[in-house]
Amino acid sequence: MLTPVNPDTEMPLYLQVACSIKKYLESLPTGHKLPSQRNIAALLNVSKTTVVEAFNVLADDGVIAIREKARAVSSLKAPGIDWPLIIHKARQSRARDDALEAHGGAYSKSLLMWPGMDFSPQTPLMEVSEAVAHRIAGADFMNYDDIGFLQLRELLTEHLKSSLGIDCSPEEIIITSGISNALYIIACAFFGRFAPVLYEAPGYYESILTSPGAPAIPLPMCADGIPPEVLQHHIARHRHAFFLTTPLAHWPTCHMTSEANKQAQFALCRKHDIPIIEVDAMRGLFDAPPPMRSYPGSEANVIYVGTFTNTIGHSMRLAWIITPRNTIKRLLEVKSQVEPRISNLIQIYAEEMLRSGAYDRYLGTLKEKVWERNQGIEAILTRHLSGRAVWRGMPGVSRLITLNAPVDAGSVIRMQDGQISLLPLDALDESLASSLYMYCAADSLSNTEALIRRLSQLCAR
CATH class of the missing domain: 3.90.1150.10 (Aspartate Aminotransferase, domain 1)
Structure with a gap:
C-alpha cells in the first residue's frame, strides 16, 4: 500500500511520491508491475505530472524500469539505504549550494586546534622522514589522484582489515586533509533541508554539520552513549535522517559508547535504513572495541571517518572516508569544490609509515606511553x-x-x-x-x- 503524501511539508511532492513507491516495492519481488501513473496519481491525490517526475527519479536510481507502452516494473533488488535518492535530494537543496559558495573551507578557522603530543616516540617518525627525503630526492612520487594516492589507499585497506577487521577496497576510500574537512565534504554531499543529522550533544562538529543548511538535532550524550530508546524516538520523527556518532571518544564529554549500546544503535539504524557516520578520531591511542564499520553488513549504511592526526601528530592533516561505492562520485564532486588537492608530502609520509611497518611499531610504543x-x-x-x-x-x-x-x-x-x-x-x-x-x-x-x-x-x- 502506498504511503500518503503531505503537501504541507518542505519536501517536494514528487520526492514524497518516489519514497512512497520505493517503500511499497520493498516488500514485493523484482519484476512486480506498478499501478499505472494515473492510478497512482488518484491514490495519492497528486497530479499525473508529479507521478511522472517521481518515476523518472526512481528510474534514474535503478528502483524501477520504465517500459514503452507498458506498466513500469520494479527493479529493486533488496531493501536498504537508497543512496542515489539521498544524493538526488541533496542536489535539490539550494542551501547546500549557498553553503559551498559562502563558506568554502573557511569554517575550520573557527575550530579549536590542539597541539600534538609531547611524548610521541620519535625514532620511527625520524626513520620515515629520512626514507621520504630519499624518495623525494630520487623523484619517487606517487601519481596524484583526486580520491587519494592509490598506493596509500591500498595499504590503508590492508591495515584496516588486519587491525580493525574493516573489509573494504581501495575504491571505497577517499583521502582528505583531516576529519573536519572529511565531515564538511560529507555534510555538503548529503545533508540538506530534507536530510537532518542526529548527533551526540554537546558536540565538536555541530558547526560543520549545519554548514549546508541542514537541521542538526542534538541527542544528549550519556555515560555509555546515546540510549537506543532515545535514538529510536528521534528516528521515528525523522525518517530521512543521518546519525553521526563518535563512539570511541566523544568531545567534550569524554564519554565512550558501550559495546552493547553501539551494537543496538547499529541494529536500529540498519533496520530503519538510517545512514551512520562513524567518526573514529582517537583510534590507536589505546585498546578499544572494534568500530561499527567492522560489523557484518555495515558496508551498506556506515560511512567511516578515520585519521592519523591524533596518533602521529596534528601537523599530519590526513584522514580518510570509507563509504559505499555508489556514493564515491557524489563525494568527489563536492571534494573538488572545497578541497581539490591535499598535500602530496603528507600522503607520501603516510604511505611510507604503512609500507615500512613503522606505523605499527610506533603505535605499540605510543600506547605504552599513553598509559604511563x-x-x-x-x-x-x-x-x-x-x-x-x-x-x-x-x-x-x-x-x-x-x-x-x-x-x-x-x-x-x-x-x-x-x-x-x-x-x-x-x-x-x-x-x-x-x-x-x-x-x-x-x-x-x-x-x-x-x-x-x-x-x-x-x-x-
Missing part, C-alpha cells in the same frame, strides 16, 4: 583536585573536569600563559557551566601539575 601518561595525570588530579572536582576522560589524552563550584572562565584562560590546555565549556552548553576540558597530551607532566595546582588555587579563592 594516564597514570601520571590521575595522580596529579587526585593530589590537587580531590574534594574540589570530579573528572573522567580518555586514557592519557583528555579529561572533562567538573568543579564543585564554578570559577571565572576568564581567569582560567589567563592563568595558562597562551597555550590553552584547559578549556572552559560554559559557552558551549549550560550543562557544562562548571566544566573544563583538559587536553593532557601536549605538555610535560611537571607543567601539567603546575597548571592543575594553579587551578586548585583558583578554586580555593
Whole structure:
C-alpha cells in the first residue's frame, strides 16, 4: 500500500511520491508491475505530472524500469539505504549550494586546534622522514589522484582489515586533509533541508554539520552513549535522517559508547535504513572495541571517518572516508569544490609509515606511553583536585573536569600563559557551566601539575 503524501511539508511532492513507491516495492519481488501513473496519481491525490517526475527519479536510481507502452516494473533488488535518492535530494537543496559558495573551507578557522603530543616516540617518525627525503630526492612520487594516492589507499585497506577487521577496497576510500574537512565534504554531499543529522550533544562538529543548511538535532550524550530508546524516538520523527556518532571518544564529554549500546544503535539504524557516520578520531591511542564499520553488513549504511592526526601528530592533516561505492562520485564532486588537492608530502609520509611497518611499531610504543601518561595525570588530579572536582576522560589524552563550584572562565584562560590546555565549556552548553576540558597530551607532566595546582588555587579563592 502506498504511503500518503503531505503537501504541507518542505519536501517536494514528487520526492514524497518516489519514497512512497520505493517503500511499497520493498516488500514485493523484482519484476512486480506498478499501478499505472494515473492510478497512482488518484491514490495519492497528486497530479499525473508529479507521478511522472517521481518515476523518472526512481528510474534514474535503478528502483524501477520504465517500459514503452507498458506498466513500469520494479527493479529493486533488496531493501536498504537508497543512496542515489539521498544524493538526488541533496542536489535539490539550494542551501547546500549557498553553503559551498559562502563558506568554502573557511569554517575550520573557527575550530579549536590542539597541539600534538609531547611524548610521541620519535625514532620511527625520524626513520620515515629520512626514507621520504630519499624518495623525494630520487623523484619517487606517487601519481596524484583526486580520491587519494592509490598506493596509500591500498595499504590503508590492508591495515584496516588486519587491525580493525574493516573489509573494504581501495575504491571505497577517499583521502582528505583531516576529519573536519572529511565531515564538511560529507555534510555538503548529503545533508540538506530534507536530510537532518542526529548527533551526540554537546558536540565538536555541530558547526560543520549545519554548514549546508541542514537541521542538526542534538541527542544528549550519556555515560555509555546515546540510549537506543532515545535514538529510536528521534528516528521515528525523522525518517530521512543521518546519525553521526563518535563512539570511541566523544568531545567534550569524554564519554565512550558501550559495546552493547553501539551494537543496538547499529541494529536500529540498519533496520530503519538510517545512514551512520562513524567518526573514529582517537583510534590507536589505546585498546578499544572494534568500530561499527567492522560489523557484518555495515558496508551498506556506515560511512567511516578515520585519521592519523591524533596518533602521529596534528601537523599530519590526513584522514580518510570509507563509504559505499555508489556514493564515491557524489563525494568527489563536492571534494573538488572545497578541497581539490591535499598535500602530496603528507600522503607520501603516510604511505611510507604503512609500507615500512613503522606505523605499527610506533603505535605499540605510543600506547605504552599513553598509559604511563594516564597514570601520571590521575595522580596529579587526585593530589590537587580531590574534594574540589570530579573528572573522567580518555586514557592519557583528555579529561572533562567538573568543579564543585564554578570559577571565572576568564581567569582560567589567563592563568595558562597562551597555550590553552584547559578549556572552559560554559559557552558551549549550560550543562557544562562548571566544566573544563583538559587536553593532557601536549605538555610535560611537571607543567601539567603546575597548571592543575594553579587551578586548585583558583578554586580555593
